[in-house]
């Protein structure tokens with residue numbers, strides 16, 4: 001079935017007549033992930049659902065199928081719609097558990113673990129502060145009809161902490177949890193560069209297990225028992241102390257589909273440049289070239305900066321979003337897309353648009369019109 005990315009807000013901090021603040025839903029074979037949840041998100045989600053019912057029979061977008069809510073950072077244009085949306089799902093008697101993940105910083109995680117007060121200079125955009133206030137407003141197991149897990153991470157260090165919405169206590173986790181019941185897709189947090197702790201989110205299909213590397217096992221003269229351990233997925237320590245990583249004995253057969261949503265970031269985010277090339281990158285492009293000083297000051301990207309990042313990542317499909325309210329016309333955005341003959345296809349998103357990644361890794365851009373979505377394969381910009 002591939003992926004269906006629903007773009008439900010393409011404005012930056014200030015909404016305009018035609019654009020709302022950030023929020024996206026990615027439907028993958030295992031369920032739905034919501035990435036950011038700005039003011040009014042629930043109305044946009046239910047409007048999109050209604051339009052699907054009307055124009056695309058058989059395609060659903062049920063809030064009950066949202067298994068995970070991923071925040072790219074704590075700026076309010078990315079978070080302020082989450083609590084009311086959760087309360088509506090509770091009114092609708094949702095029972096499915098919801099996993100909630102977001103980036104934080106080392107000092108905040110340290111304070112949470114030790115049970116001390118948050119550092120005095122902790123800004124309002126800190127997710128730990130916002131989540132605590134939501135917990136006190138009823139986003140907890142007695143206030144909601146469904147169980148929630150609240151996980152904060154220092155993304156650079158891949159250190160994850162779970163907050164108990166009932167007691168306020170925090171415990172360290174071994175690794176970032178995946179949504180309950182997901183088996184063919186997984187989620188990854190990638191470090192970005194913004195004025196507050198931030199990350200991009202990758203949703204990727206996990207490749208099928210490849211064949212066991214028997215040749216290498218033979219070259220290393222492994223015993224039958226060692227081979228069996230590695231084949232099972234258990235690491236093995238040799239007599240000379242060398243450690244053999246089980247995963248290195250199994251390749252991935254066929255690379256899975258993947259989509260990355262950048263959130264707010266300056267160009268060249270470290271986590272984006274160091275990750276495997278995704279099938280599709282949705283990247284912010286807050287400013288035009290004329291405001292590149294503003295992009296540098298506030299750690300956002302320009303259109304050209306987003307394109308440069310995509311080229312460095314060797315991405316073939318790039319979709320731009322999160323425009324400053326100064327951008328009135330997407331023509332001005334597409335005028336600044338220069339792909340220099342690279343095999344990069346770029347589209348500019350509007351609210352309600354969809355991006356479909358098919359099983360064969362082809363990507364199409366579905367633009368919303370009052371008659372429904374019109375589909376175009378993503379093709380060279382000019």
Ligand SMILES: [Zn+2]
Pocket residue numbers: 012013022075077078264322
């Ligand atoms: Zn933003």
Ligand SMILES: [Zn+2]
Pocket residue numbers: 073075194264
């Ligand atoms: Zn921001």
